[in-house]
Amino acid sequence: MTQQGLLIGLPGSGKTTFVAALWHVIASQDVEGALALQILEAPVDHLNTLRSRWLRLEETHRTSSNAEDITPIHVTQGEEGATATIVIPDLAGESIQQDLIDRKWETTFAEYVCGSTGVLLFVHPERVDDSWAITDAIEIAGEEPQVEQSAGEESDSTEWHPAGVPTQVKLVDLIQLVADRIKRQRFRVAVVVSAWDLIDDQESPSAWLAKELPLLSQFLLSASRRLESRVYGVSAQGGELLKDGDRLKAVIKASERIQVVHDNSSVSHDITAPIRWALNVDEEEN
Amino acid sequence: MSTNRSDEGFVPLPSGEALNVDEANQTARSSVTRVVVPAGVAGVGKTTLLSEIYEKYLEGPFAEHRFAYSKTLLGFEQRAHHARVASRRLTPTTLRTPISDTRAFLHLRLAPCSGKLPPRDLLIADWPGEAFREMRDNVQTTWSHPILARADHIAFLVDGESLGHLESRQEASHEADMLIQSVLDGGIKRAAMSVVYTKWDAALAGNGSDQLDEFRSVFEDMLRRKHSGRLGELRFIRTAARPKPGTPFNRGHNLDEVLRCWLGPPRGRLLVNPTPHGVAVREFDNFRFFGQGRQQ
Incomplete structure (x- = not known):
């Protein structure tokens, strides 16, 4: 049976770098316990292009519209592990965000969601737009409160637009729409906090999510009848390309650049773990 | 739920805006839903109260509940915008709810943090103040709002800023009393009711603040004396949803208490006809509104 993964996130949330590193691990088969390539049956040119850039320590932008092609990948886990076919299209975050504004999905995407x-829901820790209250800003700035004006009196004020909705509201909106449409009675959501190396605190990914995106965290906890969730911290590059370039180049096995953290687990290089869990490829995994 | 026009090759998505009466009806039918009507004249702070309850959930669990779902995320966002830095305003405000706005119901599903009880849906009416001015002045107007008969909770909002000023306190208390009188005389018996003082930070800053406690006490005694037979237990809650900086209140002061009230049970069973002579119906029917009320 084909396990159909839905990788979604807003622009710049780290999906493409994740896919590049994921394809490297699956194809190189050098991470113990990770999903491994069983056999090639379909063109994987865009995956190879992404992987090459990732190996060269270049930014892995989405390549072309072909990147949305759905390529089945036949994988296996371990020497005696079960086989599965997974599809993991790299959907453009820009399209996903625009669809939230236009309130419509392409039919093909809606069917894919179904x-x-x-x-896999991607979040980049440095691309989180907050909803800062004016009163809080005044309080912090320590300025005297100004005489209240009615709406419209401040000439520089902006009208509301859905593009300006805080990141966590967009993500909840998105996952609600997915949950309303997905056919499975119960499904799994792996939240991938990308660029995890940027997080200074030694907190767990779940704790980070509850602190930085509390609405999303509450939604995932509350929707337990409909979905099961986990939060992973993933550094698909292993560091910042400019700052850590020399260190990353010195790593002998490129897969070991990758860092994956899940609550109550040590750091691993198995970037297939979120996929394995979300798609239930390995039911034995805790 | 409404959707945008469907273009060829596209599937329309729910708008995310506030719900109209039909959509609210559908929501009320599909789950056990608490229907709440915050009632008060224009400028009393109804929409600000709702916006700040929503903002609390953007910060984390609130009033022992977690956010679980909302059909009206964008409706909340629209209402919250002008109080955020992103609006580029220097002072926070809330746009008046237009009289013509037919999308007037906000939806929240909240799950108890304890996990022992299932999530509960809240449908909250964000009606323009003019609707309540009409109700206050003409009892028959209440009959054209079937949702009042379906409501589980009606919160009468009293402008604290007006109560704190010598020039405006008499009128503010009179307006609230007459609105309560009109709703009760309109035959609304099912809903639990509360009086919510808004802008309590401004009440304390008014030129009548030294008499505020005494004035409030007289006002509350009057309401109990006049309406206790029909109101049942009436709770009074002092709130400061968006207090001015420098006042002794945090944002959302006492909104947790307001929300707990709203999540509680109504006083009685639903009445088919929202007149003093209505009759009780099956429990199942408690989960829907009625017919063709005015779409406010």
């Missing part, structure tokens, strides 16, 4: 077996 048939998905698990979801």
Whole structure:
């Protein structure tokens, strides 16, 4: 049976770098316990292009519209592990965000969502737009409160637009829409906090999510009848390309650049772990 | 739920805006839903109260509940915008709810943090103040709002800023009393009711602040004396949803208490006809509104 993964996130949330590193691990088969390539049956040119850039320590932008092609990948886990076919299209964050504004999905995307077996929701820790209250800003600035004016009296004020909605509201909106449409009675959502190396605190990914995106965290906890969730911290590059370039180049096995953290687990290089869990490829995993 | 026009090759998505009456009806039918009507004249702070309750959930669990779902995320966002830095305003405000706005119901699903009880849906009416001015002045107007008969909770909002000023306190208390009188005389018996003082930070800053406690006490005694037979237990809650900086209140002061009230049970069963002579119906029917009320 084909396990259909839905990788979604807003622009710049780290999906493409994740896919590049994921394809490297699957194809190189050098991470113990990770999903491994069983056999090639379909063109994987865009995956190879992404992987090459990732190996060269270049930014892994989405390549072309072909990147949305759905390529089935036949994988296996371990020497005696079960086989599975996964599809993990690299959907453009820009399209996903625009669809939230236009309030419509392409029919093909809606159908893909409907048939998905698990979801990976990407968040970049440095691309979180907050909803800062004016009163809080005044309080922090320590300025005297100004005479209240009615709406419209401040000439520089902006009208509301859905593009300006805080990141966590967009993500909840998105995951609500997915949950409303996905056919499975119950499904899994793996939240991938990308660029995890940027997080200074030694907190767990779940704790980070509850602190930085509390609405999303509450939603995932409350929707336990409909979905099961986990939060992973993933550094697909292993560091910042400019700052850590020399260190990253010195790593002998490129897979070991990758860092994956899940609550109550040590750091691993298995970037397939979120996929395996979300798609239920390995039911034995805790 | 409404959707945008469907273009060829596209599937329309729910708008995310506030719900109209039909959509609210559908929501009320599909789950056990608490219907709440914050009632008060224009400028009393109804929309600000709702916006700040929503803002609390953007910060984390609130009033022992977690956010679980909302059909009206963008409706909340629209209402919250002018109080945020992103609006580029120097002072926070809330746009008046337009009289013509037919999308007037906000939806929240909240799950108890304890996990022992299932999530509960809240449908909150964000009606323009003019609707309540009409109700206050003409009892028959209440009959054209079937949702009042379906409501589980009606919160009468009293402008604290007006109560704190010698020039405006008499009128503010009179307006609230007459609105309560009109709603009760309109035959509304099912809903639990509360009086919510808004802008309590401004009440304390008014030129009548030294008499505020005494004035409030007289006002509350009057309401109890006049309406206790029909109101049942009436709770009074002092709130400061968006207090001015420098006042002794945090944002959302006492909104947790307001929300707990709203999540509580109504006083009685639903009445088919929102007149003093209505009759009780099956429990199942408690989960829907009625017919063709005015779409406010």
